[in-house]
Amino acid sequence: MYVIQFLSLWLIPMVIACILLHGTYKRVPTYEAFVEGGKEGIQIAFSLIPYLVGMLVAVSVFRASGALDFFISYMKPFIVPLGLPPEVVPLALIRPISGTASLGIVTDLIATYGPDSFIGRLASTIQGSTETTLYVLTVYFGAVGIRKMGDALKVGLLADLISFVVSFFIVLWMFGE
Amino acid sequence: MVNLIWMALLLIGLVFAGINGTMKDVNEAMFQGAKEAVTISIGLISVLVFWLGLMKIAEQSGLLSFFAHLFRPIAKKIFPEVPSDHPALGYILSNMVANMFGLGNAATPLGIKAMEQLNKLNGQKDEPSRSMITFVALNTASVTLIPATVISIRMTYHSASPGEIIGTTFVASLIATISAIMIDRAFYIRRRKKGGM
Numbered sequence: 001m002y003v004i005q006f007l008s009l010w011l012i013p014m015v016i017a018c019i020l021l022h023g024t025y026k027r028v029p030t031y032e033a034f035v036e037g038g039k040e041g042i043q044i045a046f047s048l049i050p051y052l053v054g055m056l057v058a059v060s061v062f063r064a065s066g067a068l069d070f071f072i073s074y075m076k077p078f079i080v081p082l083g084l085p086p087e088v089v090p091l092a093l094i095r096p097i098s099g100t101a102s103l104g105i106v107t108d109l110i111a112t113y114g115p116d117s118f119i120g121r122l123a124s125t126i127q128g129s130t131e132t133t134l135y136v137l138t139v140y141f142g143a144v145g146i147r148k149m150g151d152a153l154k155v156g157l158l159a160d161l162i163s164f165v166v167s168f169f170i171v172l173w174m175f176g177e
Numbered sequence: 178m179v180n181l182i183w184m185a186l187l188l189i190g191l192v193f194a195g196i197n198g199t200m201k202d203v204n205e206a207m208f209q210g211a212k213e214a215v216t217i218s219i220g221l222i223s224v225l226v227f228w229l230g231l232m233k234i235a236e237q238s239g240l241l242s243f244f245a246h247l248f249r250p251i252a253k254k255i256f257p258e259v260p261s262d263h264p265a266l267g268y269i270l271s272n273m274v275a276n277m278f279g280l281g282n283a284a285t286p287l288g289i290k291a292m293e294q295l296n297k298l299n300g301q302k303d304e305p306s307r308s309m310i311t312f313v314a315l316n317t318a319s320v321t322l323i324p325a326t327v328i329s330i331r332m333t334y335h336s337a338s339p340g341e342i343i344g345t346t347f348v349a350s351l352i353a354t355i356s357a358i359m360i361d362r363a364f365y366i367r368r369r370k371k372g373g374m
Contacts (some may be wrong), residue, residue: 019235022238026239028234033230033234034232035231037229038229041286044286045219049218056213057207058183058187060188060207061210065189065190065193065199066197067189096317103326106330109195111180115331115334116337124350125342125346126333128324128326128350129324129346130276131316136313136316139289140313141313150309152305154264154364158356159357159360162352163349163350163356166353170348175325
């Protein structure tokens, strides 16, 4: 635990030092290279805007209209028999779509049931072990201007599903009910 | 596929708003969503400029291709279409490492850079290449060593052991990542059987 915390604190500064030392050793004009590379960053950020606006507006509308809640209540009966506690079902369904919404649900679950309850641990594991699939796809494909996503969405969603099921069994196995 | 999902999210949302009488919320949400998207993009500028600047140094000094070289045995299996020692592999590896340590703001620029390199290999086509799909699939599942945000929430609510979910998170994300690779492979084989894309 402390080793990991230490690493996460020291990793970035050490990476920066390594890059600078190696660059200087290889006689790269470090400052000029930095500026040149940085310029690309601005362009990428701006070209991302339309992709993100499109996706986030659609997700916000879907959520604010109550459609998301409806679908969750509709899907619950199918998911509960799998053994998943009904309280975390909304989290599992929202996790791939919206990062902020799922973070809100996790915070709420932890506040309600306690961080060290079964539901609290399961919610923490689900939130930590997967990414917001839709956001990842939008940003990565958007940054290079690819509009078609191919099979990436299906693969991402299936992997999320597996991650939820695995999270449930791991938490059950490690901490018990 | 994206067009369909996008349209469905919006239209279903609008129809529901009509039925539920949540049209007022939806009106607000639309512009809130747009605003949030711009805020995220603008917020990305700082980390993008910083990390892409640093990685440019690493690229010119050869550190990145050295990284790519180390990664070659595994990369050949996961990304068979990317030539060994290609800078894309260096970016992919750096992105994975950043993701593992929960350094989201470093992972995104590195991942974008990896996608750019993969796109060059793809010949700047409209459709994503096999490697691009694999890479994005890996990122949606990404192996996580330190779920920093979750740990901080647990601390806020006085968990007796905020970090106790590191183990479960790691195992769950590892299995999800391995599954993502296998599912991606299965979809690739299916695409190939269908002929072309």
